Amino acid sequence: MPENHKITFRTEVREEDLEIVRSIVSSTGFFYDFEIPVAVELVEERLRLGPASDYYFIFAEVNDKTVAYTCFGPIAGTEGGFDLYWIATHNDFRGRGIGNLLIGETHKVIREMGGRLVIAETSTIEKYAPTRHFYYKLGYTLEAKIDDFYKEGDGKVFFIMRF
Amino acid sequence: MPENHKITFRTEVREEDLEIVRSIVSSTGFFYDFEIPVAVELVEERLRLGPASDYYFIFAEVNDKTVAYTCFGPIAGTEGGFDLYWIATHNDFRGRGIGNLLIGETHKVIREMGGRLVIAETSTIEKYAPTRHFYYKLGYTLEAKIDDFYKEGDGKVFFIMRF
Numbered sequence: 001m002p003e004n005h006k007i008t009f010r011t012e013v014r015e016e017d018l019e020i021v022r023s024i025v026s027s028t029g030f031f032y033d034f035e036i037p038v039a040v041e042l043v044e045e046r047l048r049l050g051p052a053s054d055y056y057f058i059f060a061e062v063n064d065k066t067v068a069y070t071c072f073g074p075i076a077g078t079e080g081g082f083d084l085y086w087i088a089t090h091n092d093f094r095g096r097g098i099g100n101l102l103i104g105e106t107h108k109v110i111r112e113m114g115g116r117l118v119i120a121e122t123s124t125i126e127k128y129a130p131t132r133h134f135y136y137k138l139g140y141t142l143e144a145k146i147d148d149f150y151k152e153g154d155g156k157v158f159f160i161m162r163f
Numbered sequence: 164m165p166e167n168h169k170i171t172f173r174t175e176v177r178e179e180d181l182e183i184v185r186s187i188v189s190s191t192g193f194f195y196d197f198e199i200p201v202a203v204e205l206v207e208e209r210l211r212l213g214p215a216s217d218y219y220f221i222f223a224e225v226n227d228k229t230v231a232y233t234c235f236g237p238i239a240g241t242e243g244g245f246d247l248y249w250i251a252t253h254n255d256f257r258g259r260g261i262g263n264l265l266i267g268e269t270h271k272v273i274r275e276m277g278g279r280l281v282i283a284e285t286s287t288i289e290k291y292a293p294t295r296h297f298y299y300k301l302g303y304t305l306e307a308k309i310d311d312f313y314k315e316g317d318g319k320v321f322f323i324m325r326f
Contacts, residue, residue, distance in 0.1 A: 076197065079314035100322065117311065144307035146321060148280065151242035158309060 009105050010059045010066075013046045017059065020066045020115070027089045027091040027149060030131070040087055043069050058109060060102045067093040070106045072118070079118030087120075103138055107161065124155035136157040170261060172268050173222045173229075176209045180222070183229045192252040193290070200305065202249055205234050218248070221272065223265045230256040233269045235281070243279030250283075266301055280325045287318035298322040 008021075018040055025031055025039045045053040055078070059153035060068040068089035075081040084106070088097050110118055120140060122131045132142070149156035181203055188194055188202045208216040217239070223231040231252035238244040247269070252262050273281055283303060285294045288308075295305070303322035312319035 032240075038239075076201075077164070077195075078312060081312055116315075144309050145320070146307050146323065148325075149241060149244055150237070152279075158307070160309065163310075 005062050005064070005096075007101055008061045010032050011057065011087050011109070013057050016049055017057070017066070017069075018043050018047075020059075021069060024067070024069060024088050024090045024129070025086070026127070029091065030088070030127070034059065039071070039088075042085060043119060052064050056109070056113075058130060059103060060089075060104050060105075062093065062098070068098050068102050070102055072106060072110065075119070076111070076113075079148060082110050082113075082115045082118045084118050084120040099134065107163075115163060117160055120161075121156055122159065122161045124157055132157065132159070167223075167259075168225050169257075171224050172265070173212065173224060174220065174272070176206060178210065179192065180220070180229070181206050183222075183250070184232060186197075186249050187232060187253045187316075188249070191251050193251070193294070200232070202251075202316065205248060219272070219276075221265060223261055225261070231261050231265050233265055235269060237276070237278075238282070238312050239286050243277050245273050245278045245281045247281050247283040262297065263301070270326075273309055275326050276292075278326060280323055283322045283324075284311060284319055285322065287320055289314070294322065295322070 020128070021043050022036060024041050025036050026163040029040070030053045042053075043057070046057060047054045055071055056073050058070045061068045070084065071086040072082055072084045076082050087099065087103060087106075089102075107118065120135055121136070122128050124145070136142075136159075138161070140161045142157050143160045144158040145155055147155040164248040175196075175309070184206050185199060185203050188199050194202070205218045206220070209218045209220060218234055218278040219236050222229045233247065234249040235245055235247045238246050250262065250266060250269075252265070270281065283298055285291050285298070289310070299305075301324070303324045305320050306312045306323045308318055310318040
């Protein structure tokens with residue numbers, strides 16, 4: 001990324017993030033139609049309940065434009081287990097290493113919150129090969145797999161980062 | 164079970180099931196204190212939203228007394244994936260095969276609902292050896308494991324039944 005495109009992070013969640021999240025997630029072409037309202041609902045929950053929602057967000061901004069985000073939170077009933085619910089970069093800003101910086105910031109925050117491990121779930125199908133590659137490169141380990149989880153021929157894998 | 168102790172099943176969920184579920188789950192000694200309100204909340208959700216809650220229940224009754232139950236439901240974003248959220252038999256009625264009959268009935272209902280697979284999650288610690296044995300005996304397969312999931316030394320296993 002050019003030096004004049006400085007990336008900053010923001011954890012405060014605002015009303016306009018409802019639309020920002022919808023826009024980022026839609027732009028990727030990676031998610032099913034029914035998944036997009038789910039992403040937006042988590043922002044709603046956070047706006048409604050605050051940290052009690054147990055949904056935390058980090059937004060990555062480039063020149064004051066929000067171009068990527070993570071949504072994560074502690075897993076109920078665990079000591080230090082965290083789920084990475086969403087990570088998405090707007091399609092116009094992919095390939096610039098923003099996702100790497102954002103996940104690094106997310107790990108830092110999770111560790112500060114007492115996190116021991118982070119779980120990122122994704123699909124086994126070919127379409128998600130870049131997603132799986134992304135987690136591997138970051139040092140996540142594919143520790144568990146459930147075949148045909150989503151549907152016949154479409155399994156779920158659990159990538160885990162341990163601190 | 165003696166022949167005069169006939170077991171019947173009920174899928175209708177009633178107000179009094181809030182207390183019945185609390186009583187059954189508490190009696191087992193198998194769950195942490197914080198888990199008991201979670202079990203009751205699922206009954207509340209079902210009473211409030213009906214089938215739209217996506218929580219389904221089967222209650223096992225012996226001589227009109229409700230002594231065991233399962234709570235299960237479709238996994239959002241899957242085709243035919245079901246989670247078995249809870250299965251519990253009142254401690255006074257354990258060892259009579261009620262759990263076996265109840266899970267058989269639950270599988271039957273899940274298949275009727277289009278279920279392809281059922282996931283039952285439990286812990287790796289010694290305390291849950293009877294639970295794991297129960298699933299093995301029923302024909303579930305331990306397909307995935309996440310070490311130290313709940314806390315250090317306490318992992319999660321995924322038992323899967325496929326139809």
